[in-house]
Amino acid sequence: MYDGGKILAGIAIFLVAVLLPVWHNAVVASAPRPEVKTPTHEKQCVDSAAVMRASHMNVLNQWREAVVREGVRTTVTPTGMTVSMSLTRTCMNCHANKKEFCDACHNYLAVSPTCWECHVEPKGSSS
Amino acid sequence: MKAGRRSFLKNAGLGALGLAASKAFPTNAEGAAAGGGPRWAMLIDTRKCLQEKGCAKCAEACHLAHNVPTLPNPRHAVKWIWKENFREAFPDQEAEYFDEVLTSSKMLVFCNHCDKPPCTRVCPTQATWRRGDGVVMMDWHRCIGCRYCVAACPYGSRSFNWVDPRPHLANITPTYPTRTRGVVEKCTFCEERLPEHRPPACVEACEARAMMFGDLADPTSEIREVLRTRFAVRRRPGLGTHPEIFYLV
Numbered sequence: 002m003y004d005g006g007k008i009l010a011g012i013a014i015f016l017v018a019v020l021l022p023v024w025h026n027a028v029v030a031s032a033p034r035p036e037v038k039t040p041t042h043e044k045q046c047v048d049s050a051a052v053m054r055a056s057h058m059n060v061l062n063q064w065r066e067a068v069v070r071e072g073v074r075t076t077v078t079p080t081g082m083t084v085s086m087s088l089t090r091t092c093m094n095c096h097a098n099k100k101e102f103c104d105a106c107h108n109y110l111a112v113s114p115t116c117w118e119c120h121v122e123p124k125g126s127s128s
Numbered sequence: 129m130k131a132g133r134r135s136f137l138k139n140a141g142l143g144a145l146g147l148a149a150s151k152a153f154p155t156n157a158e159g160a161a162a163g164g165g166p167r168w169a170m171l172i173d174t175r176k177c178l179q180e181k182g183c184a185k186c187a188e189a190c191h192l193a194h195n196v197p198t199l200p201n202p203r204h205a206v207k208w209i210w211k212e213n214f215r216e217a218f219p220d221q222e223a224e225y226f227d228e229v230l231t232s233s234k235m236l237v238f239c240n241h242c243d244k245p246p247c248t249r250v251c252p253t254q255a256t257w258r259r260g261d262g263v264v265m266m267d268w269h270r271c272i273g274c275r276y277c278v279a280a281c282p283y284g285s286r287s288f289n290w291v292d293p294r295p296h297l298a299n300i301t302p303t304y305p306t307r308t309r310g311v312v313e314k315c316t317f318c319e320e321r322l323p324e325h326r327p328p329a330c331v332e333a334c335e336a337r338a339m340m341f342g343d344l345a346d347p348t349s350e351i352r353e354v355l356r357t358r359f360a361v362r363r364r365p366g367l368g369t370h371p372e373i374f375y376l377v
Contacts, residue, residue, distance in 0.1 A: 089302060121304075
């Protein structure tokens, strides 16, 4: 191989540069997993914690379609509760603090859902 | 089997006839409340409405309930319910010898919730549609802000959010969403109150009882009784949109 040393060195430098975030995380401890505060006055959410963690966005989308497009406003949840399908009136009733609940994970994962551009966050949640 | 030209033409003719008949008599009739549900409509007694000069309690109640902003630039105005000069509200009404009180006054106008709404036909994302109960509904999640509906509505009932409305809201009602920049909005007949058997916010706020909300599909309803006994007009009926807001003059 002509100029083998130069090529291999170049590849090595390239890999170091491209994988810099990985090295950075390996050396410096990665950001701590967010601690989500769960409400104290209600024991049960509209579905199991695992389902809510993985697919709360799908639940919210289904609720949205049902309420806005089909005019169905209440549902019986898999956990057997009858709830109003409302982000602000049902979800935020328990998870009242947007900063400590929604934003904690969304910021950690760098996702920015557009819910709050229109929906109004509960009072005092930005404090 | 050998099909002669004659029998082929006969069968083709029969087929065409059948197709035309199925078009002429649709199986699920649109228009009147499909499925036997209610058909919401509103009636405005203009004389009662004009009794109190400058009264805007209906608009205040609506705008508070639905987070409708008051914008400084009139060209950015977002309107759900407002007052329009008589001649602009009823441009095709020949009113030379009408009572001055009426023709020089401002008429209460808002979305007509037409039976044949032109706005819903042009929406490319189905963000607006006519529900079975007559409410011309909007899904703000789905609106892409193309403003076709604004152009299609002959009553100017639709407003586009040119600026973020949030900073222009004095009081925000937390249970109702605000809108965002780039979305079209309009009166929704208080569809959020209807399942709770509450009349629209404007009707509830009117102290002169000039507004009446009711079910046209029910022949015994109060609104049908008034429409039977009094003469009511609608805005620009010649356009064929079949507005469901009636005005007693």
